[in-house]
Amino acid sequence: MRIEVDDLTRPAVVGLLAEHLADMHATSPACSVHALDLTGLRDPAVTVWTAWDGDTLLGCAALKRLSADHGEVKSMRTASAARGRGVGATLLAHLLAEARRRGWTRLSLETGSQDAFGPARRLYLRHGFEPCPPFADYTDDPNSTYLNRLL
Template sequence: MHIEIDDLTRPAIHALLQEHLDHMYELSPPECVFALDINALRAPDISFWTAWEGPLLLGCGALKQLDTQHGELKSMRTPTAQRGRGAGRAMLVHILEVAKARGYTRLSLETGTEAAFQPAQKLYASMGFVPCGPFASYQEDPHSLFMALDLSLFDSKK
């Protein structure tokens, strides 16, 4: 598996991001969906990566800069057919390493509260993320779980 910065032009990426958006809208009311579309992911304050095994897309993830020390994890997704292969964890570790190298001290995320989000919540917790309050422009919402990681506690060698 290799992870690369991505320009969001390949059809496989478009399909995966559409799967992600469709699933988010199935699970949460429209006003509570904070997943980004392709155009939003092209913003200058967002870096986007994909994980591949040869020509097979295994997942994606993004890092949004909130300020010089705080980033937000966005668009973590593994295609349904490729789950359980470790791509989500590999992508998360990659993004955490990049965030730490950029000098961020905190990485935050917003995820859903429905049962379908429990695997993601467990993955984040296993890496040291803990529940927190809303950050950036988010508001308290029963459909949102906010989590954060103090990056001084992250060690990719563990």
Template sequence: MEIKIDDLSGNEVAVLISEHLQGMTEHSPPESIHALDLSQLKKPDITFWSAWEGNDLLGCGALKELDPQHAEIKSMRTSSAHLRKGVAKRLLQHMVDIAKERGYKRLSLETGSMDAFEPAKRLYESFGFQYCKPFSDYVEDPNSVFMKKEL
């Protein structure tokens, strides 16, 4: 698996982000969807990675810098054809490693509270993320859970 910084210009990535946004729409009410679209993911405070095996897109993930010591995990998604193969685990480890290299002291994330998000929550828990109060501009929401990891 090759994980690389991606400029979000490829069709495969656009399709995966569209799939991600559609999945959020299926499982969360509109006011509780915090997923970013392609244009938002291209902002300078965000680094976006894609994971590939040859020409096959396996998944993606991003880090959004909130301040010089704190970043947020965004847009974690595994292609539906590659679920349960360790793609998300490898991407998450890559982003944790990069966050440490950059000198961040904390990683945070928001994900859904519904059953569809249980695999994601288990993954984050396995990496030592703990549940916390909303961070940054988030507010309490019964459809969201917030997690953090001190680095």
């Protein structure tokens, strides 16, 4: 598996991110969807990585800088055909290593509280994330679960 910084111009990546947003809107009320669109992912505070097997896109993940020592996991998504192959775990390990390299001491994330997000919550908990209160601009929301990990 090859992981690389992505410029969000390749059709496969744009398609995977569109699928991600569509799923978020299908499983959560609009006011509780915090996934970034392409414009949000192109913000200078955000870096996106994609995972590939040859020319096949396996997944994507992003980090958003919140402060000098705090970042947020954004847009974690595994392509449907690649699920169950460890893509999410590999991308998350990459994000954790990158956050440490950047000198961050904390990494946070928001994910859904609904059953559809159970696999994501289990992935994050297996990698040392713990429940936390809302962070950054988030507020209490019954449709959201907030997690963080000290690095």
